[in-house]
Amino acid sequence: MSEAPRPVTWITGAGKGIGRALALHLAAEGATVAASARTLGDLDTLVAEADRSKGGSIHPFALDTTQPEAVAAGVEAIEGGLGPITQAVLNAGTDQSMGVADFSTQTLRAVIEVNLLGTASCLEAVLPPMRRRKSGRIAVVSSVAGYRGLPTAAAYGPTKAALTNMMESLKIEAAQAGILLQVINPGFVRTPLTDRNPFPMPFLIEADEAAARIADGLRSKAFEITFPKRFTYGLKLARLLPYALYFPLIAKITGSPKR
């Protein structure tokens, strides 16, 4: 009797930061991981670092998530080489600070291109094979910055709010098609992306810890995976505040001028 194919996890943005830590964490647990990013050198070092002691492995598939044809070809290559993608963690993302002084459509478009449309390209490529198989799990990395507007996040925040809303929109139908959808909302995680932040980051955690929290979440059926809860639950509560209380509170916490 032939063996059932091993489950395959596809992670985008696996070259650095959270995606990289998650790829290493899952491989160490024994998973087969297809790792995507644009920088092949990052993927090569990632593959070399994989702990194979439990039979896990990492396989590089360089692609740019903003190129739908490359994404479609990447998904075909992963499934052809490793077998059906059983779970996808659509994590590739970027950030550009934007507020009143530097407000620009160009910046907004660049962030939407990666965070929203890049993730959408991945969904477009991976949903049809999962629908055919009537099984699969897709977890999209959004952010607590999508809960409500925050200073300097006028480009990043809307892309994450849109991602979460998009996943909520797809959730029920996907479940009916046998596909589990999840949204991952991390607080601050130390990565090359946040190393650029000029402001203090409350409750900052390491990428390894974020990877462990995500791996736990991927074993659950919860729609939202969020951590560290001592920070993200506070932001959830802030969502309920009327604007008259929300804006002064956020201005105080972030040290932004009150208007």
Ligand SMILES: NC(=O)c1ccc[n+]([C@@H]2O[C@H](COP(=O)([O-])OP(=O)(O)OC[C@H]3O[C@@H](n4cnc5c(N)ncnc54)[C@H](OP(=O)(O)O)[C@@H]3O)[C@@H](O)[C@H]2O)c1
């Ligand atoms: N760090 C945090 O505190 C935090 C908090 C909440 C949410 N998040 C979200 O978590 C995700 C990962 O963030 P991170 O902090 O780990 O970022 P990071 O350190 O900058 O890593 C991002 C990864 O995504 C890849 N990537 C970027 N654009 C891509 C594209 N167009 N196509 C393919 N790959 C692309 C990058 O590699 P290449 O440049 O080589 O492609 C890199 O491997 C993002 O969606 C971010 O918004 C992060």
